[in-house]
């Protein structure tokens with residue numbers, strides 16, 4: 070059991086003796102389903118929320134504080150000290166990733182390693198920015214020394230599906246650009262931050278990193294209502310982002326870096342390599358049980374190949390192995406949200422009532438906190454599984470005869486993150502790509518949707534995102550261009 074009994078404020082790991090909450094894993098250690106108690110976390114209140122806010126605002130001191138004015142090399146030294154200590158915690162964090170969110174071992178290791186790599190890449194990108202802004206350059210008759218400066222105090226809220234990696238994709242660039250941060254770990258994946266607390270505490274100056282525990286609503290409301298937050302950095306849903314933004318008394322001043330919902334489609338054209346399309350759609354729909362904002366959430370398959378696609382796809386879904394995250398070859402794992410299987414069942418029932426069938430034999434079978442992925446066909450737009458961002462193991466397949474059908478659906482959608490396009494004929498693909506890039510931000514040719522590699526921009530249109538998060542883009546998202554102008558060199 071892991072009892073987290075401190076929180077990080079004013080550079081101190083402050084002891085907490087008040088209310089605590091139990092943290093459970095939905096991985097059951099007994100044959101009958103019983104969640105496993107993993108530990109406890111503090112339930113901080115409004116007083117502590119305002120305490121961390123004071124800590125962060127003092128560290129920023131309206132731009133005059135130690136952190137925003139610190140030399141680039143010194144800020145980098147803090148980040149390097151942190152990542153060196155973080156690397157020592159790999160085993161512990163990976164184990165907690167498996168227990169807390171049910172991510173399988175290879176993906177948990179990948180999440181940790183990708184995060185370490187992301188930190189090193191961020192340091193390099195930051196050095197590049199610094200080098201490129203090192204001297205005065207003349208333009209339009211004026212010498213200017215262009216720099217990038219911090220924005221202020223950042224409230225950082227990450228998601229449960231990447232509680233380390235995506236949270237750090239906000240936290241690390243925010244910090245290195247000179248912004249102090251208040252960070253609340255995700256509900257699932259909260260304990261895995263604990264092994265890193267001392268590294269945060271010892272690597273950064275007082276007040277620069279503040280870590281709180283408790284209910285998001287209780288902690289975030291007073292922080293937002295204070296008006297002292299300059300940037301809301303959130304990966305989650307647009308409902309939460311809207312509530313938080315509305316709480317800020319100077320909402321127009323608040324900058325936001327948001328990664329929100331998506332319902333990425335795959336479009337399978339008549340000439341697609343079906344084996345490739347099936348494999349990529351399996352990875353796209355079911356990696357981490359479909360709990361990825363980049364997951365494929367609807368498969369549009371041309372009517373001339375849909376029958377064959379469905380046969381191969383349904384067969385392969387049934388071959389996927391379900392088990393505990395650390396077991397060899399396991400692709401499907403227990404879902405961290407205890408009510409998720411019931412919700413997925415509702416979506417399946419709703420689709421069946423409206424005329425769809427489950428194509429795969431195991432579709433909808435339940436086992437402890439798991440429901441086996443169901444492939445639903447034919448899905449229509451009046452079904453909940455089409456309407457809702459379901460973030461789980463259920464796969465709607467829609468046949469189409471005219472490419473305008475999926476294009477129209479995408480155009481009408483509230484989301485616009487990515488699409489996967491499967492086909493071979495470049496004369497067909499090329500004009501289609503030109504349209505698709507205006508509907509989403511990334512077109513994946515003959516491959517599933519994904520965020521990485523992290524050198525590429527990760528963003529979305531409409532309700533899917535605000536701001537961009539590649540290694541380089543994130544540094545820009547958490548900073549502002551400033552310059553010194555002079556008539557003389």
Ligand code: G3H
Nearest residue numbers: 230361362363519520521
């Ligand atoms: O949940 C959204 C993540 O950005 C997905 O990232 O494509 O690397 O799995 P990924």
